[in-house]
Amino acid sequence: MTELIVTPSLISDISSINKELKIKSNIEKLTFEEFKNENSISLFENDTYKFIYDQFVSYSELKKFNYNFNEKYIFQIKKQNLSKFSSENKEIKVHYLEPKKEKEIFPWDFTKILFSSKIKLSTDVVDHFCNSENTFMQFLSYFQKELIRLKLTFLYEDDEISNLLNEKIDYKYQLARERKSQHTLEDIDNCIERIYKIEKLILENGFNSENAKRFIVSSKSLLQL
Incomplete structure (x- = not known):
């Protein structure tokens, strides 16, 4: 199952993601570029979730890569794009998460x-x-x-x-x-x-x-x- 995080700004901290999603398996951080370039296919089920932390994704982007929504990925999306995923509602789980306000660093x-x-x-x-x-x-x-x-x-x-x-x-x-x-x-x-x-x-x-x-x-x- 694919996990979708609806958030106004990108989140990179795995601990806050894990706390919200309550995923018991490991979570691995990937850039969107790494996600696109993944070519290896495991013959066995992998318990590790992969978290795309560096950009928002859209439904059209994932469809372009023939993404299978049964796979264990965590994506971040904007609220206005959520409705586009409605056809995949059996294979996705939606979470709403506000990133913690941190002290700005210059x-x-x-x-x-x-x-x-x-x-x-x-x-x-x-x-x-x-x-x-x-x-x-x-x-x-x-x-x-x-x-x-x-x-x-x-x-x-x-x-x-x-x-x-x-x-x-x-x-x-x-x-x-x-x-x-x-x-x-x-x-x-x-x-x-x-x-x-x-x-x-x-x-x-x-x-x-x-x-x-x-x-x-x-x-x-x-x-x-």
């Missing part, structure tokens, strides 16, 4: 996490910045400017950097000076180079959340002190 908050060894990466925060191409690219743009400002502190005074970046001198400059004392220019260059590589990878092959997560982990490993 790119500058996430950047601080990457620079700090005292703050561990949490799955929810990484998912927030890596499951959406738009959110990841917004973070990447901010992160890159932070690194460029930090690199320039090795070469110029604050007023010169301010003119180069066309921005006012504020708390970010003091923060950059503090970080300068803890990092080498080589560290910063390596991290900027990784940004160029992930941008090139996205441009050539499209956005992939797993590649984004690997970039985050490697950047924190390089920068945290």
